[in-house]
Amino acid sequence: MELVKLEKQYFGTNGVRGVIGIDMTPQIALEIAEAFGTMLGPGKTVGLGRDTRISGPALAAAIHAGFLSCGCNVIDFDIVPTPCLQYLVRDHHLDGGVMITASHNPPEYNGIKIIEADGTEMGDERTIRLEQTMIHKEFCCVSWDKLGNATAEPHACERYICAIVARFPKDCGRGITVVVDPGNGPAIATTPEILRRLGCIVHVINERFDGTFPGRLPEPTAEGLCELSAKVVETNAAFGVAHDGDADRAIFVDEHGRFVDGNITFGLVASYFCSKNPGGVIVTPVSTSRVVEAVAAVYGCSVNYTVVGSIYAARTMRTLMEEGKPVIIGGEGNGGIIYPNHQFCRDGGMNAATMLDLVVERNQPLSNLIAELPTFTMYQEKRRTRRAKEIVAHMQVYFAGCPTDTRDGIRIARGGAWALIRPSGTEPLVRVYTESKDADEAKQFMDEILGQISGYLE
Numbered sequence: 001m002e003l004v005k006l007e008k009q010y011f012g013t014n015g016v017r018g019v020i021g022i023d024m025t026p027q028i029a030l031e032i033a034e035a036f037g038t039m040l041g042p043g044k045t046v047g048l049g050r051d052t053r054i055s056g057p058a059l060a061a062a063i064h065a066g067f068l069s070c071g072c073n074v075i076d077f078d079i080v081p082t083p084c085l086q087y088l089v090r091d092h093h094l095d096g097g098v099m100i101t102a103s104h105n106p107p108e109y110n111g112i113k114i115i116e117a118d119g120t121e122m123g124d125e126r127t128i129r130l131e132q133t134m135i136h137k138e139f140c141c142v143s144w145d146k147l148g149n150a151t152a153e154p155h156a157c158e159r160y161i162c163a164i165v166a167r168f169p170k171d172c173g174r175g176i177t178v179v180v181d182p183g184n185g186p187a188i189a190t191t192p193e194i195l196r197r198l199g200c201i202v203h204v205i206n207e208r209f210d211g212t213f214p215g216r217l218p219e220p221t222a223e224g225l226c227e228l229s230a231k232v233v234e235t236n237a238a239f240g241v242a243h244d245g246d247a248d249r250a251i252f253v254d255e256h257g258r259f260v261d262g263n264i265t266f267g268l269v270a271s272y273f274c275s276k277n278p279g280g281v282i283v284t285p286v287s288t289s290r291v292v293e294a295v296a297a298v299y300g301c302s303v304n305y306t307v308v309g310s311i312y313a314a315r316t317m318r319t320l321m322e323e324g325k326p327v328i329i330g331g332e333g334n335g336g337i338i339y340p341n342h343q344f345c346r347d348g349g350m351n352a353a354t355m356l357d358l359v360v361e362r363n364q365p366l367s368n369l370i371a372e373l374p375t376f377t378m379y380q381e382k383r384r385t386r387r388a389k390e391i392v393a394h395m396q397v398y399f400a401g402c403p404t405d406t407r408d409g410i411r412i413a414r415g416g417a418w419a420l421i422r423p424s425g426t427e428p429l430v431r432v433y434t435e436s437k438d439a440d441e442a443k444q445f446m447d448e449i450l451g452q453i454s455g456y457l458e
Ligand code: MG
Pocket: 103, 104, 244, 245, 246, 247, 248, 249
């Protein structure tokens, strides 16, 4: 089975995003809420969450207004990680949710993710319906006596924390020191507490809600995490964990403070799950490192590839499970991992707890566990162009002699290497990935592709 991406106008792969005052405004937030409220109908109840951005309250007020005017009730959970809101929507049996976040984007951005009643992000077909309602302004506003109610539930993270802690052995982190860098974001309220309740000694940096992000930018890059690395070394911690701006992703540094690529983390976690579930299925986008496929093969597990975007991985996982397939884990190479027994979305807090469980059970330093993984070298490039579709068509002709896969852009297998050339879903860009166990082969493959596409660039 295969999910196909449909064309959307406002919404990208992970909701609507833009710069405040330019392409993201309270007016847009109001219309999104009115459209979603119209789709749900009067009397329904939605959960609202936000990250720590300065613009969050302004957008939240607009979203309140939109839902209430359509007769929907709003429960405001205030500042929560995206996966926490997703958990709460399902746990409270709500009819939907809205998360105000621009995830890893810089502070001037904000955005909106729409959550369905089952806690998953809204799929393409319903998102297009929502957009059509927005474009044609077909909003159903109710009369004064049918307006919705607004309530607040500011301490709801507790239920999410308990749900994660309950999935791991009691006190499994006893004696283990961990450093958490929530990056002044919403995971301040969740990840340190999850690890403490699992028995860890927890140090926290950038531990104050602050939408100016004074400690580091919301994208957890190696440069941004140098303070985390230093703190891990200083405290003799087993590892450090950092989150992006809405904590659906987790990025780690090892006990030496070395940055761990998200593909390596996924490979490690996949290996752990495969060892416990031989023959299982892993679901991941075509852009993920083959390290996952390599570790899966050791345990007779298989990998099901999807188009790029965690929502496609999550929905594919659920469909495969409904068909009776033994799906054990899903995710991406950017630190976003989906644990289907917990919920069908990326969850940074689950990642942190899983890494702890893994390091404790394997009883080895994280750097040793990483060293045991097969080594691949991946190159990633992006180039500005409005002719990305032509580039993909050209690649299809140029690499006609090689096995190709066109479910998202074009993926080419050649020798021990693979390449992926795909148009960006959100910007006038083409992204190019190459990977091989042989670094030279991956580099040459990249150079050859860049040479072939140079005539299509701006
Ligand atoms: Mg995110």
